Amino acid sequence: MAYPDPIKQTYQKEIKDIRDAGLFKQERFIHSSQAADITVEFPEGAKLQPAINMCSNNYLGLSSHPEVLKAAHEGLDTRGYGMSSVRFICGTQDIHRELEHKVTEFLGTEATILFPSCMDANAGVFEAVLNDKDVMIADRLVHASIIDGMRLCKAQQDTFKHSDMAHLEEKLQLHADKRVKLIITDGVFSMDGDTAKLDEIVRLAERYGALVFVDDSHGSGYIGKTGRGTQEKYGVMGKIDIITTTFGKALGGASGGCVSGRREIVELCRQKARPYLFSNTVAPVIVAGVLRVLEILSKSTERRDKLETNTAHWRKGLTEAGFVLKEGDTSIVPVMLFNAKLAQDVSRDLYTEGVYAMGFFFPVVPKGQARIRTQVSAGHEVRHLDKALAAFKKVGQKFDILGKTKDEIIQKYGM
């Protein structure tokens, strides 16, 4: 018997425990393409309902952009559906090389290597370039994929308090004897929407002879005046040694990612990074789509400018309505509710009002910091945002949280 009952029961119990803890993730089925207006089936089997999407990473509204679709169709027609190979056997096409060159140009780095996802890039890069003589010093709020990548690497691991530069400096002094000291941070922190202080981080790196790694998945394409990411916002273009990013968010929203940075580091990834060596090449249709995305973004800043205006409108509307928001200047705008059940209830009622926005709570965010994470897109029009604001106000009134402080909300609903 390949699947004995005791094992089956063990798994069933684990799933039940997840449900009992209120942590079971229930997927919602979208019957349309990704956009500001979507059609949703939730719960499974329920009548389809139109909704305004306020929680996608489709920051620039390019996921279903006609020009991107057209390019993807052309890629499909001219380069096929798949390559049935990893890159180094027979999976590298001319367009893979072209995309690596274009990403390098866009990010202002020395070289780029594509990965099936940014998760894979983060899983592969540390092990490829660091050994046991080195140390990785990571911000304590970095993305889970970075933590997994660090676990796969033999270098010593250490952390610094979130965005605490004095603490980072202490760590650089503590590890002064290491061959490579790699400072690791997200560019935009996905749960809070704040950005790493890359100008200060680069200054410290220069002072202590350290390298800098930035995962800019939530920043590439729209942060900075021309959308080159957090490195542009902080005036440190060309000074980040390793950038990882995704094509699954602002840059088209399909999938795929990359490591971009110092030439030697990229070359070592090409020779040694296991997720690169042992998983299939990025599909031609995606490569062709991302090439068009970069072309669109290189011609005009119109979309990121619109996103900036939309985000300001959204943030102002929520603030005036009396919600508690996390401070920030990215298109991730967390509406703080603090209590996990309240976050779930507000999310459910928003959906009833035609707004799709998810509640996040422990363990995704720390206990007592439950929230609705809203994300603005250039695909939103003001009418979408105003309609969503009206829904937020209605639900906020129902739960009597408008104009209430953090302490007052916690007093009413608990942590």
Added chain:
Amino acid sequence: MDDMQKIVLDYVTREYLEDDSQTINPDTPLISGGIVDSFSMVSLKRFLENTYSISIPDDKATPEAFDTVNKICTLVREFQTK
């Protein structure tokens, strides 16, 4: 509380607690209590080695041995006497 307990407690407080509202005592579970994650243990180990001029082998620097200030002090004393 002896000097070593005070020094280790002070370091853990400064290094790992995010705000003043959290307090710990020498028996507070640090790792199993979610205050110190396994990544962050490295700096604690280095701090102990530098402060007490000892070397703790990796196989002795286990989450169990580092779980409370009191357990950490026991471990440090073991290596001080070697």
